Amino acid sequence: MREKQSQVDPLAVAADVLGWLANEPDMLSRFLALSxxxxxxLREAIADPGFLAxxxxxxxxxxxxxIAFSDATGTKPEDVGAAWRALSGPGLDSGEF
Known part of the structure; x- marks a missing residue:
């Protein structure tokens, strides 16, 4: 029997990431520099699905x-991965093209 997978709310995970970044000045600076x-x-960007991805x-x-985000928030890394896949769409290795 296959286990039922938990449903992950990708928008909630993205909001948690943004909240975490707001409390981590070095990480926030790195994110801003890369983005x-x-x-x-940031307030305006939060409405853009591409920004959340x-x-x-x-x-x-x-x-x-x-790992730092997961440890700080209690979010499982696999839940972050599921949210990432949901918001980012299929990747080159997904076979979904």
Whole structure:
């Protein structure tokens, strides 16, 4: 019998990442530098699904960042991965093209 997978709310995970970044000045500075955004643009950007995908991409692209976020928030890394896949769409290795 197959176990039922838990449902992950990708928007909630992305919001948790943004909240975590807001309390981690070094990480927030790194995210802003990589994204090209300024801190005053974050409120407007949150409405953009591409921005939310970018938040999760930032976390998923660097294992120490993923672990730090997971440890700080109690979010399972696999839940971050599920949210990332949901917001980012199919990747080159997904076979979904």
């Amino acid at each position: 090209g955004l300024r801190a005053d643009q 970018g938040l999760l991409d930032f976390v998923m692209g660097h294992e120490p960042t993923l």
